[in-house]
Amino acid sequence: MSLSRWYFRVSQFTRSPLFFGYKLMVYFKNMSRQLITDLQEKVITLLEENQSLQKWKDIRREDIKSLWEKNRDTITAFQDKNNVAWEKNMTLWKKNMTLWSNVKTLLMAEVEVWGEDLDQWQIGLDLWKKELDLWKDEQEFLGE
Numbered sequence: 001m002s003l004s005r006w007y008f009r010v011s012q013f014t015r016s017p018l019f020f021g022y023k024l025m026v027y028f029k030n031m032s033r034q035l036i037t038d039l040q041e042k043v044i045t046l047l048e049e050n051q052s053l054q055k056w057k058d059i060r061r062e063d064i065k066s067l068w069e070k071n072r073d074t075i076t077a078f079q080d081k082n083n084v085a086w087e088k089n090m091t092l093w094k095k096n097m098t099l100w101s102n103v104k105t106l107l108m109a110e111v112e113v114w115g116e117d118l119d120q121w122q123i124g125l126d127l128w129k130k131e132l133d134l135w136k137d138e139q140e141f142l143g144e
Helices: 003-015 017-143
Strands: none
Touching: none
């Protein structure tokens, strides 16, 4: 086969529908390769982002857990501190109630003692008023 014939056949082949189909197949094959490569890159990027998000979630979860433990410890310490203060207040309140009970008992005893003395004192006061009235009467009588 001569070279010119070979060129002729190749030129005919390039114009034929078979060559067009071959060109389409090569085009789609290249496009498919490019799409697959892009998808693989996107999948890798997505996996990396997913891993970084998971790491972030784990770190956040650990931070929240440590904060919760610190808060729980703080609350427990505060409650213990308040419990001690509350117990002191209760002891003080009980002592105060005992004191007021003793004061009430003492005052009731004083009222009983002073009740008798008050009667005597009232009698003495009435006598003193009578003496004062008599003295005023004498002064008026002597003054006139």
